[in-house]
Amino acid sequence: MQHALIRKLESYETLSDKDRRALNALVPRIRQVGAHVDLAREGDPPDNVHLVLDGFACRYKVLADGKRQIMAYLVPGDFCDLNVFILDQMDHNIGTISQCQVADIPREAIEEITASYPLITRAFWWCALVDEAVLREWLVNMGARAADERIAHLLCELHARLEAVGHSKDDSYAFPFTQTDIADTMGLSNVHVHRTLRDLRGMGLITLNKRVLTILDVERLKDFCKFNANYLHLKNARWIERRSVIWPSQQQRG
Amino acid sequence: MPAHGNVETLVTMQxxxxxxxxxxxxxxxxxxxxxxxxxLVRLSTSGHEQEGDWFVxxxxxxxxxxxxxxxxxxDEATRWMRRHLRA
Structure with a gap:
């Protein structure tokens, strides 16, 4: 079975069998990590690169008054810290939200694979670019969207990201987040999160049952928060042919 | 009117x-x-994690x-307000 990383990278680049074999060799050490466990702490020197294969993790900071801010969700196929190992110390924490399957990849293995496999390297760049694009979209979300649209947007984004790695089925996906997790992510109180989720349920847009979220009408939910998946750059939503002819070197020659 | 020394802030509710x-x-x-x-608002919607509590x-x-x-x-709310208004 293809692991979530291969599925994710293939949503950016068409990989060869050789690439896939190299990626399979990258994840020999897989371990189970419980919920609410830190994989890396602020101030620590980064060691291995962590890859989430199953479950949910997040990037977060804790303020002086104890308030937590979550800056990113990491879903199956996401590297927690692909390039962070270059840094001397972590500038944020990475912790699990739910029980996770995590692969610990020695930094040398990342350096070797990027030196020998150009398509994988390009797919890794895609990952980094999309991480930044998601962060930009979250900034827009926090600064410019109303509370109900903000949460709806997050639900649409998770749906698209999880579907791309085969972790969403029939518009349903695992939703281990507590109201407090969502509140700490969206800059809202958990009271507002509860009211908003209730409103979205009342509008017939979602159901949340036994920690499984189901989007009842994907198009209506997307329309409600004006969700545009362009920033996720998933291949099935891209015009690859057009992109492949606009490399600058080709433009200069032409 | 700011509160000084041991003069307590007068907190009233309506x-x-x-x-x-x-x-x-x-x-x-x-x-x-x-x-x-x-x-303040009393949390009356069912399913609130702190149902029945007063929320700012x-x-x-x-x-x-x-x-x-x-x-x-x-009373608890009043004490908290008074403590944080004193600064």
């Missing part, structure tokens, strides 16, 4: 209905020395700087 877009509509205007400083729906002035917990009763 019931008011609040439109929160939910069933949480029983509210209190909170005044400190005659100035509106917060609006709106904080004004110095209270904005403090992440507020929810309060089991209005």
């Amino acid at each position: 019931p008011i209905a609040v439109d929160t877009g939910s069933d949480d509509s029983d509210g209190m205007l909170v005044m400190a020395n005659g100035m509106l400083v917060a609006v 729906e709106v904080a004004l002035g110095p209270l904005r700087a403090h992440p507020a917990p929810t309060f089991g009763d209005l």
Whole structure:
């Protein structure tokens, strides 16, 4: 079975069998990590690169008054810290939200694979670019969207990201987040999160049952928060042919 | 009028209905020395993690700087307001 990383990278680049074999060799050490466990702490020197294969993790900071801010969700196929190992110390924490399957990849293995496999390297760049694009979209979300649209947007984004790695089925996906997790992510109180989720349920847009979220009408939910998946750059939503002819070197020659 | 020394801030409350877009509509205007400083709302919608508690729906002035917990009763809320208005 293809692991979530291969599925994710293939949503950016068409990989060869050789690439896939190299990626399979990258994840020999897989371990189970419980919920609410830190994989890396602020101030620590980064060691291995962590890859989430199953479950949910997040990037977060804790303020002086104890308030937590979550800056990113990491879903199956996401590297927690692909390039962070270059840094001397972590500038944020990475912790699990739910029980996770995590692969610990020695930094040398990342350096070797990027030196020998150009398509994988390009797919890794895609990952980094999309991480930044998601962060930009979250900034827009926090600064410019109303509370109900903000949460709806997050639900649409998770749906698209999880579907791309085969972790969403029939518009349903695992939703281990507590109201407090969502509140700490969206800059809202958990009271507002509860009211908003209730409103979205009342509008017939979602159901949340036994920690499984189901989007009842994907198009209506997307329309409600004006969700545009362009920033996720998933291949099935891209015009690859057009992109492949606009490399600058080709433009200069032409 | 700011409170000085051991002169306690006079915190008074006035019931008011609040439109929160939910069933949480029983509210209190909170005044400190005659100035509106917060609006409290009782969490009545079923499923709230702190159902029945008083929630700071709106904080004004110095209270904005403090992440507020929810309060089991209005006395508890008054004590918290007084402590954070003193600074």
